[in-house]
Amino acid sequence: MRYSGLRVIKEALTGHKGWKPHWRDPEPKKHYDIVIIGGGGHGLATAYYLAKKYGEKNIAVIEKGWIGGGNVGRNTTIIRSNYLLEGNGPFYELSLKLWEGLEQDFNYNAMVSQRGILNLVHSDAQRDAARRRGNAMILNGSDAELLDQDGVRALYPFLNFDNQRFPIKGGLLHRRGGTVRHDAVAWGYARGADSRGVDIIQNCEVTGFKIEDGKCLGIETSRGFIGATKVGCAVAGSSGRLMAKANMRLPIESHVLQAFVSEGLKPVMPGVITYGAGHFYCSQSDKGGLVFGGDLDGYNSYAQRGSLPVVEDVIESGISLIPALGRVRMLRGWGGVMDMSMDGSPFIDKTHIEGLYFNGGWCYGGFKATPASGLCFAHLLSTDTPHEVAKAYRLDRFMSGHMIDEKGQGAQPNLH
Amino acid sequence: MIINHPLLGPRDAQEFTYLGDVSLLDRPDWQSETAAQDFHDYMYLRDNPAGVHRELWFHEIGDRSWLVVTRNTVTHEITNVELARDVARQRGAEK
Known part of the structure; x- marks a missing residue:
């Protein structure tokens, strides 16, 4: 059929x-x-x-x-x-x-949605690294675009641009990246x-x-x-x-990695963003929930569940990048077991x-x-x-x- | 997770950093004929069991001691904690 x-x-x-x-x-x-x-x-x-x-x-x-x-x-x-x-x-x-x-x-229908991925940069050194990565991507036939602060502001006005320690200076935008069902x-x-x-x-x-x-x-x-x-x-x-x-x-070692989904919201997050100063990335699913994750728990594990200190760490990073996240309720979190290679x-x-x-x-x-x-x-x-x-x-x-x-x-x- | 430190008693696992399998204590003999292969296996290959696992933890924001923790990788239950120093000495004595 x-x-x-x-x-x-x-x-x-x-x-x-x-x-x-x-x-x-x-x-x-x-x-x-x-x-x-x-x-x-x-x-x-x-x-x-x-x-x-x-x-x-x-x-x-x-x-x-x-x-x-x-x-x-x-x-x-x-x-x-x-x-x-x-x-x-x-x-x-x-x-x-x-x-x-x-x-x-x-x-x-796998709902492939090329909504773009933005890797944020917070310092000159990070911008240099992003430029180098962007060039490598273009050489490999992919696409990359280096945005300045105004470019990021136009896409994501609600980010914490003026964070004292990690101000957002720009980002590397990969337009063909995105999400899939x-x-x-x-x-x-x-x-x-x-x-x-x-x-x-x-x-x-x-x-x-x-x-x-x-x-x-x-x-x-x-x-x-x-x-x-x-x-x-x-x-x-x-x-x-x-x-x-x-x-x-x-x-290979097996490690557990956690991910989280918030309650459903109106469309706020047009693409995927990754924080350059902490391990945090976020996108919004088609159902409206913010989907985000961070670091590994850090020790060998075959348990498909994570520990609370990492939940706290991910959410701290998230709120320092998106202060508005503090008003959002987290709906669920889960852990998956990764083959982590050497x-x-x-x-x-x-x-x-x-x-x-x-x-x-x-x-x-x-x-x-x-x-x-x-x-x-x-x-x-x-x-x-x-x-x-x-x-x-x-x-x-x-x-x-x-x-x-x-x-x-x-x-x-x-x-x- | 709570790690029952042999000297300091129960401590939160957040005070520690994780290195990996306890086999990292057994540094190969650099003069052996098979040293290149031995160091490759030592550095890169792991048993990675689902179940009881002996592993090295470092009490980074505590007394900076290395511990050998016996932990179940499916349930996260910790059954034994020893000072890595004692384990290494014992392994040396057995050689």
Whole structure:
């Protein structure tokens, strides 16, 4: 079934009786050519591009709970291509280009809204850094515009421009950045994959890998053994836990990151803003709630909930940037578990075990990467060669010295 | 979270900063044949368990001691707190 405006009108006139489930609920087969572990955004996108672009036929996505129930459902929905380093820039630019055509591509309303992202600067040094980043972005085919204080005032008149310690001096505006309806991304990819014959198997937990003579032959699951020629793991957040079952230690720690939503307001926040003096960023959802977040809690955690000191810290930062936020009531907050890698950048690579492939380490940038991550992982799984823009995301880059450390923090995952 | 400091008693976790897995105490031998690989593994690879985790915390705005905290990464329950100095000495003695 294809969705269209006409279809909505027709269904409205006939009592909405024609809508069907978006995907099947199949029993797992004995063997697949390619099994993807993880029914989140990245796993589903991988399956979608494997079937659509690479013509693979016999694919399954294995999910422990329900699809889209992990980080694709727990993020702050921002998409952007404003990276500085060579290993990252082209990858995220491809991702943003895919976002731009995504809804037509998979015939699903993901509410992609390119409302612009503004990174605020508060000092001369920060302006220099923003100018440098902006130039790098333009060189990578993205867009960037350096605003002075008046330029920022025109967009966001309610910010605290005259803060004594951190006055707002301007900002780097990335107009093509924006927000997306996150759940619809998982559902759209799932529906697109399912209609091309991919088996999406939910409530099926992977309990181990069958590895013989350095070759992965399949996976043990709570619903029995599933044989596979190739196994791709895309379970960011739980990568450490899953790959330990294949006796792998990763350059990753799992950390919890919190996000918050306020009560619904009239439209006040036209785009996304990030504070340059504290860790705080904010946008407004289409339902009207202000969506905002800040720093990691800072210690290894698999609990999908955060602690109160970080709530206080995020809200302090928020109020120092937007004093009016003090009159807004916070509705809810939640935590998601992140794969925090040793240089803040992700991995899309083969492992040392034949037939076992790894996608993870997305830190808190996984959502915006979803389409390109899926496409590049599908490319790797299907062709056994890395995609042109994902060549740098190797698991052995710390051994060879080719780290991609955007923030220059070193091997301290809770600082990335 | 409250960390029960062995010398100072219960302290708020906000007084501490976090470093990571306790394996960071075990610095490899730089003269070993496999030193390059050993230092890579020491610096970059982690066990990252969901469950009991032994980890290094620094009492930054307290007495500036390093602690080894045994904490569950799923429930955040802390079951043991030791001075890192004592743990390191004990590990040295076992070698």
